[in-house]
Amino acid sequence: xxxxxxxxxxxxxxxxxxxxxxxxxxxxxxxxxxxxxxxxxxxxxxxxxxxxxxxxxxxxxxxxxxxxxxxxxxxxxxxxxxxxxxxxxxxxxxxxxxxxxxxxxxxxxxxxxxxxxxxxxxxxxxxxxxxxxxxxxxxxxxxxxxxxxxxxxxxxxxxxxxxxxxxxxxxxxxxxxxxxxxxxxxxxxxxxxxxxxxxxxxxxxxxxx
Amino acid sequence: xxxxxxxxxxxxxxxxxxxxxxxxxxxxxxxxxxxxxxxxxxxxxxxxxxxxxxxxxxxxxxxxxxxxxxxxxxxxxxxxxxxxxxxxxxxxxxxxxxxxxxxxxxxxxxxxxxxxxxxxxxxxxxxxxxxxxxxxxxxxxxxxxxxxxxxxxxxxxxxxxxxxxxxxxxxxxxxxxxxxxxxxxxxxxxxxxxxxxxxxxxxxxxxxxxxxxxxxxxxxxxxxxxxxxxxxxxxxxxxxxxxxxxxxxxxxxxxxxxxxxxxxxxxxxxxxxxxxxxxxxxxxxxxxxxxxxxxxxxxxxxxxxxxxxxxxxxxxxxxxxxxxxxxxxxxxxxxxxxxxxxxxxxxxxxxxxxxxxxxxxxxxxxxxxxxxxxxxxxxxxxxxxxxxxxxxxxxxxxxxxxxxxxxxxxxxxxxxxxxxxxxxxxxxxxxxxxxxxxxxxxxxxxxxxxxxxxxxxxxxxxxxxxxxxxxxxxxxxxxxxxxxxxxxxxxxxxxxxxxxxxxxxxxxxxxxxxxxxxxxxxxxxxxxxxxxxxxxxxxxxxxxxxxxxxxxxxxx
Numbered sequence: 001x002x003x004x005x006x007x008x009x010x011x012x013x014x015x016x017x018x019x020x021x022x023x024x025x026x027x028x029x030x031x032x033x034x035x036x037x038x039x040x041x042x043x044x045x046x047x048x049x050x051x052x053x054x055x056x057x058x059x060x061x062x063x064x065x066x067x068x069x070x071x072x073x074x075x076x077x078x079x080x081x082x083x084x085x086x087x088x089x090x091x092x093x094x095x096x097x098x099x100x101x102x103x104x105x106x107x108x109x110x111x112x113x114x115x116x117x118x119x120x121x122x123x124x125x126x127x128x129x130x131x132x133x134x135x136x137x138x139x140x141x142x143x144x145x146x147x148x149x150x151x152x153x154x155x156x157x158x159x160x161x162x163x164x165x166x167x168x169x170x171x172x173x174x175x176x177x178x179x180x181x182x183x184x185x186x187x188x189x190x191x192x193x194x195x196x197x198x199x200x201x202x203x204x205x206x207x208x209x
Numbered sequence: 210x211x212x213x214x215x216x217x218x219x220x221x222x223x224x225x226x227x228x229x230x231x232x233x234x235x236x237x238x239x240x241x242x243x244x245x246x247x248x249x250x251x252x253x254x255x256x257x258x259x260x261x262x263x264x265x266x267x268x269x270x271x272x273x274x275x276x277x278x279x280x281x282x283x284x285x286x287x288x289x290x291x292x293x294x295x296x297x298x299x300x301x302x303x304x305x306x307x308x309x310x311x312x313x314x315x316x317x318x319x320x321x322x323x324x325x326x327x328x329x330x331x332x333x334x335x336x337x338x339x340x341x342x343x344x345x346x347x348x349x350x351x352x353x354x355x356x357x358x359x360x361x362x363x364x365x366x367x368x369x370x371x372x373x374x375x376x377x378x379x380x381x382x383x384x385x386x387x388x389x390x391x392x393x394x395x396x397x398x399x400x401x402x403x404x405x406x407x408x409x410x411x412x413x414x415x416x417x418x419x420x421x422x423x424x425x426x427x428x429x430x431x432x433x434x435x436x437x438x439x440x441x442x443x444x445x446x447x448x449x450x451x452x453x454x455x456x457x458x459x460x461x462x463x464x465x466x467x468x469x470x471x472x473x474x475x476x477x478x479x480x481x482x483x484x485x486x487x488x489x490x491x492x493x494x495x496x497x498x499x500x501x502x503x504x505x506x507x508x509x510x511x512x513x514x515x516x517x518x519x520x521x522x523x524x525x526x527x528x529x530x531x532x533x534x535x536x537x538x539x540x541x542x543x544x545x546x547x548x549x550x551x552x553x554x555x556x557x558x559x560x561x562x563x564x565x566x567x568x569x570x571x572x573x574x575x576x577x578x579x580x581x582x583x584x585x586x587x588x589x590x591x592x593x594x595x596x597x598x599x600x601x602x603x604x605x606x607x608x609x610x611x612x613x614x615x616x617x618x619x620x621x622x623x624x625x626x627x628x629x630x631x632x633x634x635x636x637x638x639x640x641x642x643x644x645x646x647x648x649x650x651x652x653x654x655x656x657x658x659x660x661x662x663x664x665x666x667x668x669x670x671x672x673x674x675x676x677x678x679x680x681x682x683x684x685x686x687x688x689x690x691x692x693x694x695x696x697x698x699x700x701x702x703x704x705x706x707x708x709x710x711x712x713x714x715x716x717x718x719x720x721x722x723x724x725x726x727x728x729x730x731x732x733x734x735x736x737x738x739x740x741x742x743x744x745x746x747x748x749x750x751x752x753x754x755x756x757x758x759x760x761x762x763x764x765x
Contacts, residue, residue, distance in 0.1 A: 055416045058443050059761045060468040060549055062420070063512070067538075067548075070531030085416045098761075102352050103421055103442045105376050106413050132461055135453070136446040137359055137366040138351075145372070157549055 040179045047091075048174040049079040051119070051167070054090035056110065058097030061124040061157040065096050073160040080167055087113040092170065095149075096157075098126035098133055099140045111147045119174070121166055122149045125156040132156070245484040247697040247712075249289050249302035257305035258316040261290060265321050269294050270301060272611050272627075273322040275699070277712045277725040278332035280362050281306060286313045286336050289712070291699065295611055295625065298632040302699075307338070314386065314394060317343035324614040327735040335360035341388040345401075350441030350764060352377050360449055379425075379439070401437055402427055409746070413442045417520045417750045420760025422734070424749070431745050436738040444764040451724040456482055456556060456691045459724060464550045466726060467762035469509035470705040472501045474726075475554040480635060481700035481711040482556050485693045492637075493681035494558045496674050499637040500571070501541075501553060502702070503667040507578065508537045509705035510660040510667075517657065517754040518589055521598065526589045533581050540570045556691055558684030571675050575668050582664060590661070599654035603740040603752035606651055613739070614732040617707030618659040619756050623651035629703040641673045653748075656755040692719050704729045706757050726765055730758035 057065055068075050075081050084090040087110045099107055111120070122143050125131030130141035143149060150173055153166035252260055264270040270292035277289045287306025293299070307313045317340035319326040329340045330349040337358035339346055348355060354377075356369035385397050402408050402425070412423035421442035427434040447466060451459040463478050464471040476498055483490060515530030538548045543564040545551040553560050589595060610620040620627045628645040630638040646662040648655040693715040701710035710727030733756045740752050 056414060058421045060465055063468060063549055066515075067531060067535070070535075071528045072532070072535050087414075098443060098445055100442060100444055101370070101372050102350075102377060102444065103413065104372060105374050106421075106442070108374060109376070110414055132465065133445045133447070133450065136450050137370065138444050138446045140372060146374070159548065 037178075040177075043179045044175045044177055047117075047179070048171040050082070051080055051091045051170065051174070052082045052084050052089065053080055054087050054093045054110070054114070055083045055085050056093055056095065056107075058099065058103065059126070061096030061127070064157040064160060064163065065094060065123070068160045068163045073164065075164070075167075078164065078167060078171070087111075088115060090114055091117070092119040092121060093147075094121045094123050095127040095143045095147075096123040098131065099143050099146070100138050101140060102138070104140050104146050107143070108146050117177070117179075119150045119170055120147050121151045121153060121170060123153045123155075123163065123166070124158055125154065128152050128154060243485045243487060243694070243696065243698060245481060245698045245700045247289070247291070247302045247699050249291075249304035249697060251304045251306075254305050254307060254315050257290075257303055258318065260303060261292070261318055261321060264292055264301060264303075268301075269296060270299075271295055273318070273324055273328070273614055274300070274701075274708070275710055275712060275725070275727045276325060276328035276332065277723070278336045278338060278360070279306075279714060279723045280336060280360065282362055284308065286310060286338050286361070288315060288332060288338065289697070290318070291712075295627070302697075313338045314341055314388075315339075316341050316388070319343050322614070323609070323612040323739075324732050324735055327731060331731075334358070337361070339386050341386045341394060344385050345383045346385055347380070347383050349439075350444040352441075353380055354378055359446065401425075402435070406434065411749070413439075417753065419516065419753070419758065422758075422760050422763070424737070426741075426746065426749065428746060431747075433741045433744055433746055433749060436741055436749075438734050438737060440734065440764055442764070443761045445761070447765045448724050448726065451721055453720060455719050456693065456721070459721065460555065461552060463726075464552060465761065466765060467704060467706070467709070467729060467759045468549055469512055469759055470505060470709065470729070470762075471549065471551050472498075472505035472553060473702050473704040474709055475552075476502060476636070477700055477702040477704075477709050477711045479554045479556050480702065481698050481713050482691070482693055484700060485696065485698040485713065485715065486556075486691070488557050488685055488687065490558055490685055491681035491683070492679040494683060494685075495636045496678050497559055497563060497683070498554065499641075500671055500674050500678075501551075502636070503670050504537055504540060504571070506667050506705050507664050508534055508541075510664050511537075513660050513754075513757050514585060514589075514657075517751075520750050520754045521595060523589055523592070523595075526585070529581070529584060529588065533578060536574055536577065540567065540574065543567065543570070555684065557687045558682070560684075562683045563678070568675055568678070571671060575672055575675075578664065578668055582661060585661060590658075596654065598748060598751050599657060599755070600652060601650075602653045602744055602748050603755070604650070604652045605736065605740055607649075609736070609739055610651070613736040615707070615736050615756075616732070617704070617729060617757075618656055618663065619733055619736070620707070621646060622648050622655035622659045624649040627708065629701050629708050633701070635700075635702060637674060638670075641670050643670050653751050653755040656757070660757070690719050692717060693721070701727065706730065706733070706759070728762050728765060730760070730763035733758040734763050 067073060093111060122128050127143045130139050133139040134141055151166050151170045153162055155162050272293045272295050274293045275291040280286055285306045285308035287304060290303045292301045307315055315338055317329055319329055329343055332338050333346055334348045334350050335358060357364045357366055359366040381401055382398050383401050387395050387397060389395055406427045409426045409428055411426055413421045423439040425437040447462045460475055460478055463474040466474055511530045511534045515527045518526035541551055542548055544567055545553045605623045607624045610623045610625050616627045624647060626645055626647060631645050643666050646659050646666055648659055695715055695717040698713045699710060701708050707729035709729050712725040713721055714723040716722045741749050
């Protein structure tokens, strides 16, 4: 690859908060209601400090995730320590490790099983782009081909500090969201259309009868 | 020492001349034949099987160390068997091949060694060689609807297999091919699970399978009747992509196989290439590598302890383990720069010399760890719940572990002395005194105790070496482009969880023709069925935890 497309924020912006402030301004510009916004802030404050990750790890990055959970790096400082084994109870999926083509449908299903609002963090080179296994026939080159990713954490594997940095960026994303009316209904009901068609067909049938 | 000097001289001389003056035919072959060259005997399929039966029955070659499928192009597809005698530790290699690429058949040896069952399925999956007499000829790593055989040199894998987002089909039946008296081959289909069996899926996403592993478990009430492991959720085709990489590039992937044995894995590959090329590494490097391997082993065993405790609900013990593991990672980080993936060994040495603080820190660590092991025993080993769930559970006999090739702690817990460090000494292991920890019970508790005792043994090894690191270069001079002379090579090290071997077939190019890793974890997963039968489903987690497999190492 001659010109790699880097997916994270530019290096300069890494230091200042302009990017995020712009993001905040943008989000605030889109119909912020005074009362609801206050409620939003309260809810977002709570949500951002209690993001429950799904225990999902396929390879090396999972071990670093365990290290982050342990005493020295102590993920509990940020309220992420409640790791859930069921996707139904989790808020965020940390894709730590290589996703192979065999695993891809499983990951997709796990993501679909999570309740909204849900977030995805791609941890490590493999989840971002395939990492050292890009040329392998059995590796998905970037988990964003399967599910939408909110935060990318580079590294092979990322240091615990970068883990925490990535999770803090996710907190910032959560903090500026409008919970009412948007975030809590982010995903469209995939069966809605089907259900409508079925209802229509039933109606037609009854009409004919 | 004289030997080493003689060896290093031609190397240094070869590296010196200016590029223009370099002779066209560089001395590719080393002065003396490589000590790890396999030189497998080539036999016709039927003869090979007869010979394997003879070797097992008459010469006591009861351990199938490795089974590698290879695509020799024009010559055909075939298999290399590597056997070892468990008493004399003699090794033998047999090669057999078939020229038929359309419908390759070879006789199965799965009736001789239990582990051959899963190895032959792997070869079938990669190369499409069907084994006659094998009871269960299914794919093992790829999806069942995969098209083609990806490891063949002429396979158009990428074209035939786009990313499928449909759920993976799982067949309930399996095929076996039987060679009849008249030479024809018939196909038989039989059920994996019967109609009335109660089958529970554990995995691929399950927190206590230690990765993405899928077990189909047939239950009789709470008792396990049969386990069918489904692998390949983290199959990254490391062996295949290595075929298009130069030797120094292939090194980076070994760290990511068994990431808790990163040092040892890379050590194995470096050693295999060095011995094949005739590079003698300095004493200093040998000692550094040995210390690093042992630190890695302690790291892995602590993680084993932590995860086992976590799986059984003892969160405090998990935190204790990780507290001590961080101390090792700190030592690694100073010298290697990495915490988990270390990228330290190179062909002909190590990446950088040890950090000035290295010796001091290691010496601080040894008494610290000895003290903390006592703490582990206090908090967890004596626990009644743990004792009840581990003692007499998941018993494996010595014959079973040999037949399944379960090396490392799992094998030693059943009384099989299989330590590569002892029987085929490499690096500085020949110079240190240490005991091979053996137990005879073969249950989960023995497997657990073995690992904790091995931590102490590793500390002993480090203690003997840390003050005596000899002076010398940390990196031998090698040619800018590394080419391994044509031949078949095999080197193995004692990884964190068993014998980690590297099978390397070279045609004299700058990238390997076939690179195969003897996975430490694959036999451990294969043995789960035997270990768990008749036990409670809840004990599957304990048995899996004590057997201690790492999934990316199984799938490679």
